Amino acid sequence: MKKDTLAVDQEWQVEEDMRTVLRAKEIQRDPKRMAAVRKLAQKKMDDMKNISQK
Structure with a gap:
């Protein structure tokens, strides 16, 4: 039964x-x-940069 569950999950x-x-x-x-995706990605990278500089 466990094999069947794994197959279904996969x-x-x-x-x-x-x-x-x-x-x-x-x-x-x-x-x-x-x-919009690029703008959000840039904001997230800027946020992470600010966190890592503190």
Whole structure:
């Protein structure tokens, strides 16, 4: 039974990974969304830089 559970969990994970990759491709094709992602990523990096300098 444990093997069956692991197989189901692995299958679910692969399907979830596929959805994530497809969603990432969708976001990358949308210039407005990618601009927002880059802006947020820059803010997060700046925040981390400020934390590490204290």
